[in-house]
Amino acid sequence: MTNKSQQVVLMVSTLFLLGIAPGLAQTQAQKFDLANIPSIREIKLPLTSAEMLVQSPTSEVVQVTQVQANPTDKGVDIILQTLLGQQLQLVNRSAGNSFIVDVPNAQLRLPSGEAFTFRSDKPIAGVTEITVTNFDAKTIRVSVTGEKSIPTVELYDSANEGIIFSVASTAPRGQQVQPQTQQPPSQTQPSQPSAQGDQPIELVVTGEQDSYNASNATTATRTDTPLRDIPQSIQVVPQQVLKDQQTFRLTDALRNVSGVQSGSSFGGTRDVFSIRGFGGVIFKDGFRQNGDRTIINETANLERIEVLKGPASVLFGTVEPGGIINLVTKQPLLEPFYSVELQAGSFGLVRPSIDFSGPLNNDRTLLYRLNAVDERGGNFRDFDQGVYRFFVSPVVTWKISDRTDLTFEFSYLDDTRPFDITGIPPIGRKIADIPYSRVVDEPDNISFRNELSASYRLEHRFSENWTLRNAFRFSSSDQRFIGARYSTLDETTGNLSRSWSDNKGTNQSYSLQTNLIGKFATGSVKHTLLFGVDLNRDINDLHNYFAFGGAPGINIFNPVYRVTPRPRREDLPFNVTFNNSLDYLGIYLQDQVALADNLKLLVGGRFDIVDQGSSFTNSAGANTNTQVQANAFTPRIGIVYQPVPPLSLYASYSQSFAPNTATTVSGSILEPERGTQYEVGIRGEFFNSRLSANLAAYDITKTNVATTDPNNTDYSIAVGEQGSQGIELDVAGEILPGWNIIANYGYTDAKVTKDNSPLQGNRFEDVPYNGASLWTTYQIQRGDLQGLGFGLGLFYVGEREGDLENTYELSSYLRTDASIFYKRNNWRAGINFKNIFDVNYIEGTYSRQQITPGAPFAVLGTFSIEF
Known part of the structure; x- marks a missing residue:
């Protein structure tokens, strides 16, 4: 030869x-x-x-x-x-x-x-x-x-x-x-x-x-910017991670991000998270999701999840200083694409879904995408009511010309599930020793929620360097929660007194955004300029009916249900009506400055005008009206230095704000709450940018927190202060061909630093000092077993305080997941094992009366095909 x-x-x-x-x-x-x-x-x-x-x-x-x-x-x-x-x-x-x-x-x-x-x-x-x-x-x-x-x-x-x-x-x-x-x-x-x-x-x-490793994100700057050029910690959970983990809840998806912890989900009906100890607001494609009345968000139409940590008011207005969660949706494709998936598993879960996309005409100027899912079962708690959930989201893009695109997006969600408001109550400093499947409310507690949203996005490119973007989103949601709720607990006998409740609420949200993006140079210095205007209006109406102490009691160790029939809503004796509206105008300017190829500066500022009104009426005829007006300027400045191309060193200063609703003894509204963060970090890219790692250290201080006026307890003064300091490490990408990993570690020290009450020095509820996770998969690349893959996940959450008063503690836990899957040509089959060792753990908590237990061992099988 x-x-x-x-x-x-x-x-x-x-x-x-x-x-x-x-x-x-x-x-x-x-x-x-x-x-x-x-x-x-x-x-x-x-x-x-x-x-x-x-x-x-x-x-x-x-x-x-x-x-x-x-x-x-x-x-x-x-x-x-x-x-x-x-x-x-x-x-x-x-x-x-x-x-x-x-x-x-x-x-x-x-x-x-x-x-x-x-x-x-x-x-x-x-x-x-x-x-x-x-x-x-x-x-x-x-x-x-x-x-x-x-x-x-x-x-x-x-x-x-x-x-x-x-x-x-x-x-x-x-x-x-x-x-x-x-x-x-x-x-x-x-x-x-x-x-x-x-x-x-x-x-x-x-x-x-x-890929597990995302190179770009839009949330931090509202422009498509490489992560290596952003002087603030931002983590991305790509779609492939959701597929490999077979995750369809944000609670599971965000375990992959350091510093994020799920909170009280209001009986399992909402997505609630803290970021670096403070409340994290959820956005979708840059729009605030349902004002502050969030739902359980659907992941079937998500391309990825971006988590921006630290104050984000410079681009997103009134948010807490911990950060925001932005859900980025799937968009229409130029080529025909069809995907059908069926998930089935423990507790009667059946969840078929579709994802279709492609052109609607021969010249590909009209494109569409359709995502839909129908979910049944899957709740491990002993309720009569299961989970019934339907979601559909069509998207159409019209390429009007080579310079102009117009996209219309719609979505509809119908969700019915148990209203698991109490969960598992604590006794003393620990969670009660009862089965985690046991219900201490009534088995027929139920919640109904539906949401309709419609939006458009218009983009016009004047030239290569100048682009105008205009977008509008309307969303409307209705919810009803029927329950028998925790009132008081005799911790010696386990007897729990309860109250009937029947709450209804609606929310409408209107958001208009306009951005002008320009790229130009002043000498050797390059600029990416962003000028934007936001207009938002949120309206919330709540109509709550209660019978305080009117429900029969129950013993949490030996429960007996349905002792008396549940009363009709109109028969409940006490009702409260609460109306809230929030209007704000935000104007912002940002410049991404490339001083040199390896030295970048980010400078931005925003001015907000906020008008918040609320009214409260009870069955006794008492009526209270409050009107809040606030103005605030929030800056951000950051710098990135890249001594070698794969390595970025950054430092940043940023602020946030949120209006206060409390009043002083003179009747004036307190100054807005302000958050200030200092952050330094290092981001590295390895293996030809297939794997990235981000190490960050931060210090957040939130001031002007309302506390009780010691001279007149009916009023407040703004002397409260809260702080959070920590270190975070996030790693994501491909180590070797076929071997993917996403991992994180976070240390968070979040507590009340100043207060004129016994709360001073207390740790925040539901925020552990230490949290970490590791998810890794390997898929065989060649040979007879090519396409066969395995996954392993470890999710650790340290000890946490259960409430802000620090009256009880949640134990640490380590949850272990695993998977086995097989990919061949255009189809995939897999089995995911979740909580393999059947560890009892608490997902989130708010007080002694709202504690959400985590799911036990479960098996989830999946089959999908693309054509």
Whole structure:
């Protein structure tokens, strides 16, 4: 046999969609075809050899839709194919044994619009890995790593093909090259040998939707900014993590983020979280979710979850200083996509869902996406009522022109479930020793909630550098909670007195946002300017009926239910009506300044005008009206320094504010609560940006907290202060091919630092000093078992105080999850085991009267297919 060496050549294939006629787009939108690619010897006119290749930069971001490869007698040809190759600017450098080329103004994108990553492991002798990835929002990074030294790379230009990189094998003359192969996923085809090569080079090409490591986020800046350039801690839970963990509740999804702890869920009917000890407000696509009356949010239409830690008022208005949670929804795709999934498991859970998307017309100017889910069962508590949940969300995008897009999004949610308001009560300093499935309310406690929302998003690009975005969202929700609730507990006998309640409420929310984004330079300094205006109106109406002490008592150790019939709502003797409205106008300005390639500055400020009104009426005729008006300016400033490209050092100062509703003895409204944070951190990217880690230290102080006036206890003074200091570590990404990880550790010291009551020095309720989690999966990459994968999760929460008075404590716990799954072509089957060791734990708490127990051991099976 004649021994041959092999050579690696890289070809980037780019289709610039904007401004190209549909006919041309159709001829250029090819699939990943790795066969019949011209050999490097067929390409003329080499430009340079392992030197910087510079062409005139393109003014638009080029969409690279293909990466192709072909072995030759010297190595392998890998081609970046584009008709605009002569407009690309390539800059190379070396790091260790890696030859690295950055391609500015270009992005890897599938025809569907989704990002992807190209990787080939040990393709030829002397080369351990070739990767092509999106380094940031406007740069493709090509990396070729040698075993012992930097590979020899030649760069070529072809008018017909694009830019070509040739990497020579280092195999000794006469030694046969034996490339390692990996089976790619279904959207790619393995390459075939060329006339010169006698061994195929197989590739792994995966979408960013399959990655645990997100490179960009919009929540921190309202612009698409690389995480490495943000001087504030922001963590992303990608869709792939939700799929692998088979998570469809935010409570489980946010275990993957440090410093986030679930709180009292109002009987299992709301998503409530704290971030760094303070309340975290939930947003969806940048809009506040249902004002402050949140629901159990649906994850079926989520692309990812972004958690911005620390004060966020500069962009989002009245929020607590701990941070916000932003739910980013799925958007329509250019290519047809259909996914059907069925989940079934313990406690009678059955949950089918669909995800359909694609074009509605031939020229792809109308696109749609439809997500829907129907959920039944799944509650482990001994209620008569199960969970019945239906959700549907259609989205339509109209590409009016190459510069203007208009998207309409709708959603409807209907949710019925047990109203588990009391949960498991404490006795003394500990939770009562009773089964966690036991109900101490009534088994027919029930809640009804539904929500309807409609929104539009309009984007117009005046030029490459100036963009106008306008968006509006309306949401309306109705809820009713029927229960027998905790009143008092005799901790010696276990006798619990209860009250009947029947509460109704409605919420309407109107939000209008307008942003102008501009990019320009002043000399060598580059700017990304954001100017925005927010208008919001939230209206809440609550109509609560009670019979205090009117329900029969129950013994929590030996309960007897249905002693007396539940009264009708109109027969309950005491009622309260509460109306609340919140109007605010926010104007903000932000500048992201690139002082140098490795030195970035973020400066912003916001001015808010808030008008809050409320009225309270009870059955005795007492009526109280309150009107609050507040103005506030909130700044943010941060700096990022990158001594080497993979490493970012940052520091930031930011503030938050929220209006106070309490009044002084003179009748004036207290000044707004103010939050101030100092944060320093370091973010690193490893393994060619496949894995990232963020280490942060912070100090938050919240002032102007209302406390009781010692001279007149009917009024308040703003002398209270609360503080939170901590350290957080978050890691996410791919360690080795097929081995993913997302992990975190958080230390949080949150307490009342100043108060004129016994609360001073108390720790916040439901906030542990220590919390950590680890979730990791491995999928076999080759061989007969290729596609088989395993997952393991460890979720630890330390000891917590149960209420702000610190009268009882919640024990620490370690929950263990695991999974086994199998992927083949376009289908996936898996089994997830949750809380394997059946640990008793408390999910969240608010007081001695509202404690939410965590779920016991459960099994969840899943089957999904895409076509």
